[in-house]
Amino acid sequence: MGKLLTPDDLPIVRGRVYHLDLAPEELARRVIVVGDPDRVPVLAEELLALREVDRFHRGFRTITGVTAETGQRVSFVTSGIGAPSTEIVLNELAALNEVDFASMTRRERWQPLTLVRLGTSGGLNPVTPVGTLILTDYVVGLDNTALYYDIPLPDEACALLEEKVGSVLTGTELPGARFAGKIAPYAARSDRGLLASLTAAASTLELNWTRGLTISSAGFFAEQGRGVARVGTTQVNLLDAFERLASPWPGLELQNMEMEAGFFLHFLGGMRYRAAVVCVVINQRSSGVFMADYRRQVLDGARLILRAFKEYGDARAKSGALA
Numbered sequence: 001m002g003k004l005l006t007p008d009d010l011p012i013v014r015g016r017v018y019h020l021d022l023a024p025e026e027l028a029r030r031v032i033v034v035g036d037p038d039r040v041p042v043l044a045e046e047l048l049a050l051r052e053v054d055r056f057h058r059g060f061r062t063i064t065g066v067t068a069e070t071g072q073r074v075s076f077v078t079s080g081i082g083a084p085s086t087e088i089v090l091n092e093l094a095a096l097n098e099v100d101f102a103s104m105t106r107r108e109r110w111q112p113l114t115l116v117r118l119g120t121s122g123g124l125n126p127v128t129p130v131g132t133l134i135l136t137d138y139v140v141g142l143d144n145t146a147l148y149y150d151i152p153l154p155d156e157a158c159a160l161l162e163e164k165v166g167s168v169l170t171g172t173e174l175p176g177a178r179f180a181g182k183i184a185p186y187a188a189r190s191d192r193g194l195l196a197s198l199t200a201a202a203s204t205l206e207l208n209w210t211r212g213l214t215i216s217s218a219g220f221f222a223e224q225g226r227g228v229a230r231v232g233t234t235q236v237n238l239l240d241a242f243e244r245l246a247s248p249w250p251g252l253e254l255q256n257m258e259m260e261a262g263f264f265l266h267f268l269g270g271m272r273y274r275a276a277v278v279c280v281v282i283n284q285r286s287s288g289v290f291m292a293d294y295r296r297q298v299l300d301g302a303r304l305i306l307r308a309f310k311e312y313g314d315a316r317a318k319s320g321a322l323a
C-alpha cells in the first residue's frame with residue numbers, strides 16, 4: 001500500500017477535491033487548461049456535443065464533456081492567474097488521477113494525463129503579428145513557485161536557456177537593489193510527441209501560428225516591464241533586454257510572455273504527464289498595440305489542440321501504447 005495521505009495533505013469534501021470541487025470520475029484524461037474561468041463555457045458551447053459536468057468553485061470553472069468534432073472526452077479546467085494558482089490546480093488534477101479517495105493512498109494503476117494550456121500572452125517578437133498562436137517549444141520561468149519542486153533539468157538546451165535569461169536579469173538589475181540576484185530562471189519544455197502533434201495539426205489548419213520560446217513571469221506589471229505603480233523595480237528596462245535577446249540557437253526565437261507556462265511544463269514534465277502550451281499573442285509589447293477581443297483565436301487554438309489530442313492518441317494507439 002502506498003503512503004497514506006491525511007485529510008489535511010489532500011482535503012476532500014463530499015468526495016471532491018477542495019479547490020476544484022471535482023470527483024475523480026468527473027475528470028477526463030485529456031485536459032485543456034485556461035487562465036480565465038469565463039473561457040471555459042465559451043469552449044464548451046462551441047466544441048462540446050455533450051456536457052457531463054459543470055462546476056464553479058473558488059473561481060475555478062470546470063466543464064467535462066464529449067467533443068462534437070472528434071468524439072473525445074475532454075475537460076476544460078481553469079488555472080486562474082499565475083504559478084501559485086496553477087500549482088493548486090495541477091496538484092488537484094494529479095490527485096484526481098492517481099489517488100484512491102476511499103483509502104487515501106496512491107492507486108496501483110493509473111495513466112498519465114495529457115494537458116495543454118490554452119492562454120493569452122504578450123508578444124515579444126516584433127515580426128510576429130498580434131493574433132498569432134504560439135506553440136511553446138521551450139519556456140523560461142521567473143516565478144519561484146516552481147523552485148519548490150526539485151525536478152531534473154530536461155536537457156542541455158534548458159541549461160543554456162537558464163544561463164541566457166540569467167544574464168538578461170543580471171544586465172538589467174538596478175544597482176544596489178534589495179532583491180538583486182534573487183530571481184532564479186528555470187527552463188522547461190513541452191512534451192516532444194504532443195508538440196509534434198500540435199505542429200502537425202497546425203500545419204493542416206489555416207491558422208497563423210509559430211513555435212518558439214516563451215517567458216513566464218511571476219506577475220503582470222513590474223515582472224513584465226510595466227511601470228505603472230509608484231514604486232521602484234528591481235529590474236530596469238527588462239522588456240528592451242528581452243527583445244534584444246538573440247536567438248539561443250537557429251530555429252528557436254523568443255516569442256511571447258505570460259504567467260503559467262513555466263510552472264505548467266516544469267511540474268507536469270516532472271510528473272511524466274504529457275503537457276504542452278498554446279497561447280494567442282494579444283498585444284505587441286514594443287508598439288503598445290493591444291487586442292481586447294481574441295475569442296476567435298482562442299477557439300482556433302482549442303480546435304487545434306483537440307485535433308492534436310486525436311492525432312496523438314491515434315499515433316500512440318498504433319504504436320501499441322495506451323492513448
Ligand SMILES: O=P(O)(O)O[C@H]1O[C@H](CO)[C@@H](O)[C@H]1O
Pocket residue numbers: 034035036080081082118119120121220258259260
Ligand atoms: O489568458 P490567460 O490564460 O489567463 O493567460 C495570461 O493572461 C493573464 C494576464 O492577463 C495571465 O494568466 C497570463 O498568463
Ligand SMILES: O=c1cc[nH]c(=O)[nH]1
Pocket residue numbers: 120121122123220224257258259282283
Ligand atoms: O502582455 C501580456 C498579455 C497577456 N498575458 C500576459 O501575461 N502578458
